[in-house]
Amino acid sequence: MPSPAAAPHAVTTPAQTTLVLRVLTVATFVVILNETIMNNAIPRLMDEFRVPETTAQWLTTAFMLTMAVVIPMTGWIMRRLATRRTFALAMGLFTVGTTIAAAAPTFEVLVAARVVQAAGTAIMIPLLMTTLMDLVPVADRGRTMGNVSLVIAVAPAMGPAVSGLLLELGTWRLIFIAVLPIAAAALWLGLRHLPDVGERQDSRLDILSVALATVGFGGLVYGLSGLGGGHGGTGDPAPEPVVDPALAAGVAAVALIAFVLRQLALARHGDPLMDLRAFTHRSFTGAFVTMCLGFAALISSIILLPIHLQRGLGLSTLETGLLLIPGGIAMGLLGPTIGRLYDRIGARPLVLPGAVGMTVTLGLFTVLVPHVGQWTILLLHVLLSLSLALLFTPLFTAGLGSLPSSLYAHGSALLGSSQQVFGAAGTATSIAVMSLVAGTDPTVAERASGVQVAFGMLTALAAIAVVTCLMVSTPRADMTTEDVPQESAPLDDVPAS
Numbered sequence: 001m002p003s004p005a006a007a008p009h010a011v012t013t014p015a016q017t018t019l020v021l022r023v024l025t026v027a028t029f030v031v032i033l034n035e036t037i038m039n040n041a042i043p044r045l046m047d048e049f050r051v052p053e054t055t056a057q058w059l060t061t062a063f064m065l066t067m068a069v070v071i072p073m074t075g076w077i078m079r080r081l082a083t084r085r086t087f088a089l090a091m092g093l094f095t096v097g098t099t100i101a102a103a104a105p106t107f108e109v110l111v112a113a114r115v116v117q118a119a120g121t122a123i124m125i126p127l128l129m130t131t132l133m134d135l136v137p138v139a140d141r142g143r144t145m146g147n148v149s150l151v152i153a154v155a156p157a158m159g160p161a162v163s164g165l166l167l168e169l170g171t172w173r174l175i176f177i178a179v180l181p182i183a184a185a186a187l188w189l190g191l192r193h194l195p196d197v198g199e200r201q202d203s204r205l206d207i208l209s210v211a212l213a214t215v216g217f218g219g220l221v222y223g224l225s226g227l228g229g230g231h232g233g234t235g236d237p238a239p240e241p242v243v244d245p246a247l248a249a250g251v252a253a254v255a256l257i258a259f260v261l262r263q264l265a266l267a268r269h270g271d272p273l274m275d276l277r278a279f280t281h282r283s284f285t286g287a288f289v290t291m292c293l294g295f296a297a298l299i300s301s302i303i304l305l306p307i308h309l310q311r312g313l314g315l316s317t318l319e320t321g322l323l324l325i326p327g328g329i330a331m332g333l334l335g336p337t338i339g340r341l342y343d344r345i346g347a348r349p350l351v352l353p354g355a356v357g358m359t360v361t362l363g364l365f366t367v368l369v370p371h372v373g374q375w376t377i378l379l380l381h382v383l384l385s386l387s388l389a390l391l392f393t394p395l396f397t398a399g400l401g402s403l404p405s406s407l408y409a410h411g412s413a414l415l416g417s418s419q420q421v422f423g424a425a426g427t428a429t430s431i432a433v434m435s436l437v438a439g440t441d442p443t444v445a446e447r448a449s450g451v452q453v454a455f456g457m458l459t460a461l462a463a464i465a466v467v468t469c470l471m472v473s474t475p476r477a478d479m480t481t482e483d484v485p486q487e488s489a490p491l492d493d494v495p496a497s
Helices: 014-036 039-049 058-080 083-102 107-135 138-169 174-193 207-228 245-267 276-280 282-312 317-345 348-371 374-401 405-438 444-471
Strands: 003-006 200-202
Touching: 014 058, 014 083, 014 107, 014 138, 014 174, 014 282, 039 058, 039 107, 039 138, 039 282, 039 317, 058 083, 058 107, 058 207, 058 282, 058 405, 083 107, 083 174, 107 138, 107 374, 107 405, 138 174, 138 282, 138 317, 138 374, 207 245, 207 405, 245 276, 276 282, 276 405, 282 317, 282 348, 282 374, 282 405, 282 444, 317 348, 317 374, 348 374, 348 444, 374 405, 374 444, 405 444
Parallel strands: none
Antiparallel strands: 003 200
């Protein structure tokens, strides 16, 4: 059993609570932005490094895969280290990775730098969510999470737009050069102002669990990526895979089963890497599955649309970036409003319309993509963003709020890792489907058909979310048991960035 190693620093006033969340939110916005900031640069990187789409998309997939591997360890990291040390580790890794990426001489070095960045990003997201749940009372969580949702949802949506603007100004290296001073400033501010929150514990890291998670998640995404091998869509054949994708997926399935069994066994001794008892809470399970599907739709659309807009409709990187900005702005503006509505009416009246809207919009993409121009795509992207905004804030708040406080860190890790696994799997599968349908050296019409089929697959997944979101319920605002921290200070409004 883990034992306490240090008492938490007191955070008892609204000003202290606001300061902690503001520092974490600003830092998290910067690191999450980098999840999708390379998507708009993929066509240019394909030409510069002479790699096919199925290889170039690893800049995104490797980022999300690394997060999926590291996030399961974040519960242990947050229990083992104090808040400031956890923050320093996260932002230190991210800053180092950004520096390497800015100077990367080869595609392989660039991918490695993205992996280092992702390790830092993986720690920041659960750190923010767990700290929020520890400090904010139930009655204020919707409003607070509405502001924080600007980070969780808007940052990845804004990534292609930001990169499009920077790419128009010069080399792709500007993407990292522009981020570097912001990351360094966030690190300095955190070390200067961030107090310790929560209780540090001397818990043991189970190496076998880490190994099983790495093989399981890594093999799954590798296998899915391999489905598109040899169909990069550029005329260049993809390299032969080092390991057969089907074999990798099979090994991954076995490793994931072993990982689950290992966590269940460790839970009996009180020290699992990821405590799967969170899934005994029905609302958390519903939020988990729905969040997986929503994030797969978000990340997949973010990578499919720039490819279609640039290669299919002939838009420049700047035009593509500008076209995607309204969706991100719409999602951001709606976040605080949805948070306030959550506090008033609960989760289900929000997530059900969100899931239905996501499904309908992806269906419209499926039907219309080959036949419409950029302005219709702009409208559909805004509608998709609004639908996802209705999902993310209530799902995070209700899902984690349904857990006892002892499971907050594990719940954050589970939600975070699931997002990355399904985001990576959705991206890999979407690219594979698009490439397989389009074939090698496709025409504009063939590529559009590939994008159309990929959106059809996403529509089918989104339809499942319409059912799973009905499992989500709203925690009572008057709960006074272990399920809710009892010494939470009232919270001032926290801006998202």
